[in-house]
Amino acid sequence: MSWSVVGVLAEPTRRAVYDAVRQAAEPVTRDEIAAALDMGRPLAAFHLDKLAEAGLLAVSYARPPGRGGRGAGRPAKRYAVVDGEVSISVPARRYALAGQILAEAVATAPARGDPRAHTLAVARARGEQLGRESGPSTGRSRRRALDAMEERLAALGYEPARDNEHLVLRNCPFHALVEVAPELVCELNHAFLEGMLTGAGVGDRLAGALEPAEQRCCVCIHPRSD
Numbered sequence: 366m367s368w369s370v371v372g373v374l375a376e377p378t379r380r381a382v383y384d385a386v387r388q389a390a391e392p393v394t395r396d397e398i399a400a401a402l403d404m405g406r407p408l409a410a411f412h413l414d415k416l417a418e419a420g421l422l423a424v425s426y427a428r429p430p431g432r433g434g435r436g437a438g439r440p441a442k443r444y445a446v447v448d449g450e451v452s453i454s455v456p457a458r459r460y461a462l463a464g465q466i467l468a469e470a471v472a473t474a475p476a477r478g479d480p481r482a483h484t485l486a487v488a489r490a491r492g493e494q495l496g497r498e499s500g501p502s503t504g505r506s507r508r509r510a511l512d513a514m515e516e517r518l519a520a521l522g523y524e525p526a527r528d529n530e531h532l533v534l535r536n537c538p539f540h541a542l543v544e545v546a547p548e549l550v551c552e553l554n555h556a557f558l559e560g561m562l563t564g565a566g567v568g569d570r571l572a573g574a575l576e577p578a579e580q581r582c583c584v585c586i587h588p589r590s591d
Contacts, residue, residue, distance in 0.1 A: 373419040378404075382412040383421060383446075392425055392443035413444050423447050457522025459538035466491050466553065481549065488553045489560035495521075496564020507588055510567035514586060517565065518558075523582055534582035543583070551575060551583040558584050 374380050385401050386393055393401075399409035416422040426440035469491075470484040499517050507530060515532060518525045524536035537543060542550045555575050562568040570589055577583040 373415060373421065376412075378408075379412045379415060382409065383416055386413075386416075386422060386444055387446050389445075392427070392445040394441045394443055396441075398444075417444065421447060456524065456536045456540075457538055458540060459522060460542065462491075463539050463542055463550070463553070466557070481552075484549075485552055485556040488556040489563075492557040492560025492562075493564035494560075496561040496566075499565060505570075507570050510570045511586075513565060514562065514567060514571060517561065518586075525586070530588050532586035534584060534586070535580075537582040547577075551577060554582070555584050558586070562586075 374383060381402055382398055385398055389397075395406055395410040395413055398404075398413060399406045402409065413422065417424050422444045423446075425443050425445070427443055428440050466488050467484065470480070470487040473487065474480055474483050496517070499520075511527070511530065511532060515525045515527065518532065518534065522536060522538045523534040525532045525534050537554075539550050539554060552575070555573055558573040559568070562571050562573060571586055572589050573584045574587055575583055576585045
């Protein structure tokens with residue numbers, strides 16, 4: 366979620382309007398929100414339109430039930446919450462991603478075999494998928510590969526920092542999970558990032574290494590040896 370959306374919801378009256386729309390069983394009009402919150406119709410309309418501009422509400426037009434045909438008047442503008450969750454964490458966390466990997470690993474685990482190895486394979490596959498979806502790295506140079514991964518890892522909340530030809534990841538998106546099962550989660554994270562490098566087409570130039578340290582992610586990204 367972008368900071369512009371956070372700013373939209375930070376205004377108390379606008380947040381109240383958003384919550385009122387969320388609680389409605391069906392799309393609502395400006396008049397209905399104004400009545401529910403005891404505010405003027407122009408103020409309700411202003412906040413509803415700001416929420417719609419931010420992509421938090423969907424707009425439709427419909428006449429009241431039972432009214433149609435000539436003389437029924439213009440369709441009223443109606444608002445409904447856009448599907449999806451609105452949340453923010455500072456620093457960024459990706460617990461849903463870890464949960465999806467672990468849930469898939471449990472659901473697809475073979476009757477026999479090493480469950481830990483299977484979980485890491487699922488994590489690597491998910492990383493490869495995200496790496497491919499983000500598009501291939503342009504150019505064959507190591508610098509281009511680092512540029513590409515720095516951008517992709519920043520989008521996932523890793524807060525990468527360039528250290529010569531290395532990427533230090535200053536934030537762990539799975540922080541709370543590491544406190545519960547540090548070895549498993551760090552290995553999962555490592556497998557996921559290795560998969561991302563492969564999926565993005567830079568695995569021949571960059572590699573992830575497990576290097577646990579305080580106050581940062583347990584994985585660093587290094588150039589592969591020539």
